[in-house]
Amino acid sequence: MQVAAFWALAVTAVASGVAVFRVDSMARATFALLASFLCVGGLLLLLDLHYLGALVVLMMIMEMLVMAVFMVMYMMNPAGLMPMTMIHNGRWALGISVAVFAALAAGIVLTPWPPRRGAPPDDPTYALGEAIMGPKMLVMMGIGLAILATMIGSVVLSTDRGRYDREDPR
Amino acid sequence: MTPVWTVVALPVALGVLTLLAASGNAVLGAAASGAPAPLRHWDDPLRAAARALVQQRRRTFAADRLLSRVGVVTLPVAALLAAVVLPLGTRAVADWSVGVVWFNAMEVATWAAVWLTGWGPNSAYALVGGYRYLAQGLAYELPHMFALITVALGAGSLNVTRVADAQDGLWFGVWMPVAFAVYLVSALAMAFWGPLAHPVADDVASGAAVELDGPDRLVFAVGRYALLVVAAAAAVPFFLGGGAGPWLPAPVWTLVKTLVVLGALLWAGHRLPVLRMDRFLEFAWIVLIPASLLQMLVVALVVLD
Numbered sequence: 188m189q190v191a192a193f194w195a196l197a198v199t200a201v202a203s204g205v206a207v208f209r210v211d212s213m214a215r216a217t218f219a220l221l222a223s224f225l226c227v228g229g230l231l232l233l234l235d236l237h238y239l240g241a242l243v244v245l246m247m248i249m250e251m252l253v254m255a256v257f258m259v260m261y262m263m264n265p266a267g268l269m270p271m272t273m274i275h276n277g278r279w280a281l282g283i284s285v286a287v288f289a290a291l292a293a294g295i296v297l298t299p300w301p302p303r304r305g306a307p308p309d310d311p312t313y314a315l316g317e318a319i320m321g322p323k324m325l326v327m328m329g330i331g332l333a334i335l336a337t338m339i340g341s342v343v344l345s346t347d348r349g350r351y352d353r354e355d356p357r
Numbered sequence: 358m359t360p361v362w363t364v365v366a367l368p369v370a371l372g373v374l375t376l377l378a379a380s381g382n383a384v385l386g387a388a389a390s391g392a393p394a395p396l397r398h399w400d401d402p403l404r405a406a407a408r409a410l411v412q413q414r415r416r417t418f419a420a421d422r423l424l425s426r427v428g429v430v431t432l433p434v435a436a437l438l439a440a441v442v443l444p445l446g447t448r449a450v451a452d453w454s455v456g457v458v459w460f461n462a463m464e465v466a467t468w469a470a471v472w473l474t475g476w477g478p479n480s481a482y483a484l485v486g487g488y489r490y491l492a493q494g495l496a497y498e499l500p501h502m503f504a505l506i507t508v509a510l511g512a513g514s515l516n517v518t519r520v521a522d523a524q525d526g527l528w529f530g531v532w533m534p535v536a537f538a539v540y541l542v543s544a545l546a547m548a549f550w551g552p553l554a555h556p557v558a559d560d561v562a563s564g565a566a567v568e569l570d571g572p573d574r575l576v577f578a579v580g581r582y583a584l585l586v587v588a589a590a591a592a593v594p595f596f597l598g599g600g601a602g603p604w605l606p607a608p609v610w611t612l613v614k615t616l617v618v619l620g621a622l623l624w625a626g627h628r629l630p631v632l633r634m635d636r637f638l639e640f641a642w643i644v645l646i647p648a649s650l651l652q653m654l655v656v657a658l659v660v661l662d
Contacts (some may be wrong), residue, residue, distance in 0.1 A: 191601055194364060214421065214424055214476050215423075215424065218424065218427070218469070218473070221469070225604075237453060237454055237455045238454075238455045238515070241455050241458040241459045241461075241462050242458060245461055245462035246464040247459065248462070248465045248466055248469055249465055249468065249498065250470060251469075252468045252469060252472055252491055252494070253491070253495075254492060255472065256488070263585070264488070277549075302398065310454075312454065312515070313457060
């Protein structure tokens with residue numbers, strides 16, 4: 188049962204990943220990518236990492252919907268009425284991607300992986316919280332501040348009104 | 358283990374409550390418009406559903422039919438999947454350790470549903486509605502998440518049943534009033550209902566839903582009422598003590614409390630004007646987010662103590 192679910196999710200994830208580059212509409216590409224991410228969330232749930240799995244589903248839906256706005260906004264053909272392609276520079280791109288895939292796959296096979304130490308925790312959610320709030324606290328605080336600064340910076344750059352300019356008089 | 362009856366009972370209960378919500382809305386609408394016998398309008402949704410089943414689908418030029426079907430169907434499916442972690446009385450269909458996160462994830466799937474429904478038909482007003490829902494999502498989601506985190510913090514668990522059990526004696530709705538108020542606002546927002554129905558508002562000829570006809574419109578409407586029901590039902594374990602109450606058994610109390618919250622949401626839909634999205638966004642970020650963060654701080658101090 189678990190093995191069947193794993194293969195179904197894994198194959199669907201890869202297939203919808205391929206679909207991202209085969210479809211001719213930006214909206215379809217966005218949602219094919221979302222489907223791929225949701226399958227990865229399902230794989231995490233299969234590993235009994237319930238919190239991470241549910242979180243991947245939650246964040247990926249929100250993130251891809253915001254991404255959809257930007258992807259549609261920046262593309263050459265927002266309405267998808269004219270033919271478009273996600274692939275550019277075909278021959279070189281093929282060569283580069285095959286080389287990168289081969290290098291990564293060789294790395295997986297050739298690396299002498301260390302034997303596993305320790306056992307999975309009883310409650311992975313609790314262990315994750317301990318790690319984030321304990322030894323990794325400084326990193327998380329740094330990342331949090333960086334993300335917040337990026338968000339505020341991009342909003343300030345993209346809006347054309349200042350703090351006291353009201354769009355509508357009240 | 359999960360008793361088998363809950364697996365059957367959940368879709369049935371959701372279906373009945375969805376119909377009840379639609380009926381109640383029709384009666385409230387008739388009363389508001391001054392119809393002579395408003396209660397006689399209880400079967401209006403059934404008539405509309407029967408009509409929708411035999412209606413032809415509207416076709417638009419160069420529509421992305423696959424995406425709009427996916428969007429329409431996602432709405433009721435998301436409502437049902439969000440409901441599996443809610444206890445029916447004392448037992449949930451899926452008593453998961455991270456039920457609160459799961460509920461949040463499924464309810465966020467409506468973002469995709471409404472945007473896809475708006476994008477699919479290749480129609481300007483539908484697209485405007487879809488984009489409005491994304492803006493609404495960015496407005497309500499953060500305060501909503503903070504309210505849910507506050508509840509989990511107060512209970513010390515992400516399991517919905519444990520959250521309900523943690524309110525022994527004092528409901529979270531009583532000692533976390535700000536979180537409860539934020540939750541009720543976001544409940545209206547996630548079902549794009551009443552004052553937060555801007556994505557399907559009249560000024561864009563019912564927005565995201567403008568091109569839906571026949572069975573598509575029926576599924577979309579069912580999904581929206583189901584979301585409203587699930588949002589109301591989730592308020593019970595989160596803020597109103599779950600199935601706890603004197604004399605009556607837990608499932609009955611759960612039902613009674615759900616109906617009270619649902620009634621309040623429906624009533625708000627008829628009493629409050631539709632808010633413009635940019636104004637709600639400003640209110641959400643300047644008022645609701647700081648307020649919900651302060652509420653979380655207070656709860657954290659109480660829990661730590």
